[in-house]
Amino acid sequence: MTILDANTTPGLAGQPSSHGPRRDAAPLLPEREPVRVLGTEAAGTVDPDLLRDLHRRLVLGRRFNQQATTLARQGSLAVYPSSTGQEACQIAAAMVLRETDWLFPTYRDTLAVMARGVAPMDVLALMRGHTHCGYDPRRYRTAPLSTPLATQACHAVGLAHAARLRAAGDPGGGHDVVALALIGDGGTSEGDFHEALTFAGVLNAPVVFLVQNNGYAISVPLTRQSAAPTLAHKAVGYGITGRLVDGNDAPAVHAVLGAAVEHARSGRGPVLVEAITYRLDAHTSADDATRYRTSEEVEAWRARDPLTLLERHLRGAGLLDDAGLAAVTAAAEELAASMRAAVARADTPDPRSLFSHVYAEPTSQLREQAAALAARLADEASTPATPATPAEAQA
Amino acid sequence: MSGAAGTTMVQALNTALRDALREDPDVHLLGEDIGALGGVFRVTDGLAAEFGTQRCLDTPLAEAGILGTAVGMAMYGLRPVVEMQFDAFAYPAFEQLASHVAKMRNRTAGRLPLPVTIRIPYGGGIGGVEHHSDSSEAYYAHTPGLHVVTPATVADGYGLLRAAIASDNPVVFLEPKRLYWSSERFPPTAVAPIGQAVVRRPGTDATLLTYGPSLPVCLRAAEAASAEGLELAVVDLRSLVPFDDETVCAAVRATGRAVVVHESAGFAGMGAEIAARVTERCFHHLAAPVLRVTGLDIPYPPPLLEHHYLPGVDRILDAVARLQWEQ
Known part of the structure; x- marks a missing residue:
């Protein structure tokens, strides 16, 4: 025995114990190829009801994206970041969660939020410009759509950690909660992504990170974003399990995410799932994607449209006929019509609400500003409209 | 906690944290080196031993992660008290502070208030080397949605910190480093109101x-x-x-x-x-x-x-x- 053999831990032979045991990276590594179900033998083993449910939700989601994009073009929404092409990720993310679980979405994850039960136009309140968040986060256990990228991943970790603390003091109290954070490929470059995974690993928090890798952060391609072998490999550096899945294969995403959520719930640690997908639309209604990607590339991905892939399988397996498709399409049209009707009802937010929720109690300064605004509004209401300029007065 | 020479600001802050931890099981402390070490200024001295390492949590060295984690904890109903080690070390957490801590109540129409206290030792006069003596209060005061308080007496060290932790608003609690070792004869016990000069x-x-x-x-x-x-x-x-x-x-x-x-x-x-x-x-x-x-x-x-x-x-x-x- 040499001096180096003294005071060692099993995992770190020859060194003092201060640095803790070394972990084996192999079990954390993602699969070499993305997990697929459609087009494989596994497809035949998936519950047909689940497949039909996925399909119905994908059709509704696609129509929601189309209608919202149209509403943005018509000026009824300030902007809309479409997730067309990414519907399988969005829908599966919401479906694998229990009602008591929490979802932490980004601005593009409107379909996931709708799938949590939030009314379509409440999901779009942010884009309509009425309010920053149109739904009650506690009621739907869904955080507000996060625009600062990856910041919400830290919140997911904190919430999952808090739930586990509560569960320790109140076993059986319904605190076996999992938090699911949605992130994009660009978001994995943010510092908060790094810090969220660091904390998740150290706290062993029941949290799942779903990276929807659509290949672009607005215009910057993945090759300019990261030199990682895959984004799923990033998990390993934090002691977290990495998984890789075909993000356009709805039953595959559902299976991998479902397993990840139960992995986290059972206390076996956080999971990072990278879903490889593609944004068929531009970044938002205000973006011009032709400046940074070719139509050939878009067409190649259109052939791998998640809705097409699933529909082809359902048709081939005899799980969907013309009548079934017509019923789903009719439901989607009904959804779109309800969205058009909702924006047609002109409702302007009350300006007096501006001061309502800055603090628990308004400060004296806010009360002064609120009184000044109220007085101005009262003036405007009592004064007949006057021409703004002499030129207008003459016209 | 006080000695023969009276009670110092550090001791008053420590007592405020201890009393808050005792009275409210939702209060959780998190920060760098606040456990076994008791914080670099010893403000959390003995708290991990008394309340456990979960309620006095040593975190990774990542300020945005600390505050972002605290946001999530508050969303689940806890009342986190964050320690930033030094004024200038709090800057990495500024996005979490400005974009989420300050705005969450407002952007959710009051549905998701964040009762988070962020303790930040600030100011100079202690012979600190670069990045250890900043006065960052104007950044925070300029951000609507935050309360910003700073004690100048030992009694207020206790009283304002109790008020900050009890508040349903996020409070940036600025601790004058130079006054950490100032002392007063009697140990403070009273909560001080926020918003009153x-x-x-x-x-x-x-x-x-x-x-x-x-x-x-x-x-x-x-x-x-x-x-x-x-x-x-x-x-x-x-x-x-x-x-x-x-x-x-x-x-x-x-x-x-x-x-x-x-x-x-x-x-x-x-x-x-x-x-x-x-x-x-x-x-x-x-x-x-x-x-x-x-x-x-x-x-x-x-x-x-x-x-x-x-x-x-x-x-x-x-x-x-x-x-x-x-x-």
Whole structure:
């Protein structure tokens, strides 16, 4: 025995114990190829009801994206970041969660939020410009759509950690909660992504990170974003399990995410799932994607449209006929019509609400500003409209 | 917790945290080195031993992660108290603070308030090397949605911290490093209200408006002025947000002259806001423009030069002398 053999831990032979045991990276590594179900033998083993449910939700989601994009073009929404092409990720993310679980979405994850039960136009309140968040986060256990990228991943970790603390003091109290954070490929470059995974690993928090890798952060391609072998490999550096899945294969995403959520719930640690997908639309209604990607590339991905892939399988397996498709399409049209009707009802937010929720109690300064605004509004209401300029007065 | 020499600010803060942890099981502390070490300033000394390492959590060295984790904990109903190790080390957490902590109540129409307390040791005068002496209060005070408080006395160290933790608003709690070892004879026990300034010394000739580490300097200046026949009132703001216009304006109207004193840089700082507010509200009571005595508009200097940067008694008395007494 040499001096180096003294005071060692099993995992770190020859060194003092201060640095803790070394972990084996192999079990954390993602699969070499993305997990697929459609087009494989596994497809035949998936519950047909689940497949039909996925399909119905994908059709509704696609129509929601189309209608919202149209509403943005018509000026009824300030902007809309479409997730067309990414519907399988969005829908599966919401479906694998229990009602008591929490979802932490980004601005593009409107379909996931709708799938949590939030009314379509409440999901779009942010884009309509009425309010920053149109739904009650506690009621739907869904955080507000996060625009600062990856910041919400830290919140997911904190919430999952808090739930586990509560569960320790109140076993059986319904605190076996999992938090699911949605992130994009660009978001994995943010510092908060790094810090969220660091904390998740150290706290062993029941949290799942779903990276929807659509290949672009607005215009910057993945090759300019990261030199990682895959984004799923990033998990390993934090002691977290990495998984890789075909993000356009709805039953595959559902299976991998479902397993990840139960992995986290059972206390076996956080999971990072990278879903490889593609944004068929531009970044938002205000973006011009032709400046940074070719139509050939878009067409190649259109052939791998998640809705097409699933529909082809359902048709081939005899799980969907013309009548079934017509019923789903009719439901989607009904959804779109309800969205058009909702924006047609002109409702302007009350300006007096501006001061309502800055603090628990308004400060004296806010009360002064609120009184000044109220007085101005009262003036405007009592004064007949006057021409703004002499030129207008003459016209 | 107090010794024969009285109670220090550090001990008062430690007691406030201990009492909060005892009274409310939802209170959780998190930060760097706050467990076994008790914090680099020992403010959390003994708390991990008494309440366990989960409620006094040593975190990874990542300030955005600390505050972001606290946001999520508060979303689930806990009441996190975050320690940022030093003023300048809190900057990585600024996005979480400005985009989420300050806005969450507002962006969710009141449905998701975040009762998070963020303790930040701030200010200079302790011979600290670069990045250990910043006064960052103006960044926080300029961010709607945050309360910003700073104790200048041992009693307020306890009282304001209890109030901050009990508050349903996010509170940035700025601890003047230079006053950590100041002491008072009796251990504090009372909660101090957030949003109320207090007159620390009555005076008839001019009013010094100050807070945090500059309060003792102002009191010394008032003592020196008194020896020369000028009675200076000294107001301790305690709470930068909400700002107590009423107490401040009453104190200024009573003397007709005012000097704002703080150690952070003057340009676009708290003093500018205070001078503007006082001028807007008390113009006809003023015999002279409101003056400011502040830190210089430079990055915080190396410790051997910091005494030139910090407002001292002489600079305060010089400013008082310039308040147009000849009229």
